Amino acid sequence: MSRVVLAMSGGVDSSVAAHLLLEQGHEVIGVFMRHGEEAVEACAIDGQDKTSSPLLPILNQRADHKQGCCSASDAEDGRRVAERLNIPFYALNLEAEFRGIIDYFVDEYSIGRTPNPCVMCNNRIKFGKLFDYADSVGAKFLATGHYAQLAHGDDGPALTRGVDAGKDQSYVLFGIKKKYLSRMLLPVGGYDKPKIREIAGTLGLNVAEKKDSQEICFVTSGKHDQFVRARRGTDSESTAGDIVTTSGKVVGQHPGIEGFTIGQRRGLGVAMGEPYFVVQIKPADKQVVIGPLSDLGCSELTASDTNWLVEPPQGSFRCLAQIRYNSSAWPAEAEVIEDGRLRVKFDEPQNGVAPGQAVVCYDDDRVLGGGWID
Known part of the structure; x- marks a missing residue:
């Protein structure tokens, strides 16, 4: 053919x-x-x-x-x-x-x-x-x-x-x-x-039972924070700093903000008596902000560098919006705003909205397009 x-x-x-x-x-x-x-x-x-x-x-x-x-x-x-x-x-x-x-x-x-x-x-x-x-x-x-x-x-x-x-x-x-x-x-x-x-x-293919790759292909150790620090080199400024609560209380230290992402629970290195999550990263202050699950929810986001696989929508539109590869898509109201950016308002607050990840809009099972979360 x-x-x-x-x-x-x-x-x-x-x-x-x-x-x-x-x-x-x-x-x-x-x-x-x-x-x-x-x-x-x-x-x-x-x-x-x-x-x-x-x-x-x-x-x-x-x-x-x-x-x-x-x-x-x-x-x-x-x-x-x-x-x-x-x-x-x-x-x-x-x-x-x-x-x-x-x-x-x-x-x-x-x-x-x-x-x-x-x-x-x-x-x-x-x-x-x-x-x-x-x-x-x-x-x-x-x-x-x-x-x-x-x-x-x-x-x-x-x-x-x-x-x-x-x-x-x-x-x-x-x-x-x-x-x-x-x-x-x-x-x-x-x-x-x-x-x-x-x-x-x-x-009879030799790969029939081969395990799926679980890591980023170029981070063979699986430890992305170590990879980032090694790649930046010893002459670069350290991003180590304090772990603080949403109220501003210092509860620990961390070796670098590159080891954390919004929504992270494991590996925080502090014991709070109840589950705490990364809710914000402040690079200028080198702070990792943590809080209980109730502090993690986010109802609205904006995204830049959008790409559309349909004609770019005009005005607001209903969609299912997905914020992580391994998460579900949730009902939302979306709108293309100034400079071609995208605003998404979820019907219910979503946990783990992380700047740098993609938000992708679906119409049922069809990909409409998306952008990079600000």
Whole structure:
């Protein structure tokens, strides 16, 4: 049918996506994205110039199996799947592009915001740079293993939630450019996760029981605060300071505001006799403000840098608004205001509204658009 570039991470979702695309008659080209400064070392090909070309076939795994930022073992898993399915498999060196994602991650945490690098990666790289690559090889479509769906109606393609509500990833795709919807394929969005694993097992794919990644791809330790401090360097100003209650009482100290996010309960390092949560971060004062659950609720927010997958709404409109990837969407009244920003008023106060995260508006299961919480 059509030539398709498929982003292959070495996981079960993108691996089964390759099979599903082949079943539909497409010509599939698998692409693995090298990300981070360690990518060249971790995935280097013996005897080959590492800088001669941005497009390099992965032929073998690093002998010590050490996982760098790009995860050599993931690359090897992807290569094996591609071999079994008899499709070409390439690695793209996107170190410079991923460095921009990492810088954004570090900068946001350093000023008391909570970044979402997965959304930013989708916007800039997976549905940005990879479209450039697709164009360069004459591919009509770009596909990924995201759990979301595309519906086609009279008003054009629409991005909707995936069948598996527990795995739905439509939230992290809100920022893609509307013009790309007609060139996207999301093969696994119509299945639930157990079925995807079943298909992988039936095909004899080595990734059938591979665990889902739980951490940010470039923070391999899982300790994002340590990563941020290391990335900022020893010469940067410390963000350590006081932990205070909403009344201003100092109840402890913290090693850096980059270790906290709004709504956080665990790891506060203070005992208050009842559950306390991070309700505010004050970067200028280097303070982390904590309070009981009753202090956490937020009824209204504004968001900037909006992106719409429908015609931008005029006036106020009803929607379901989601403020975190792993949270539910709740009824709200939304309105596009000055400078294209978005105001959202929830019917009921929401906990964990964190500056730096995205708010995404839905009409039932359809993604309308969203922005970055101020």
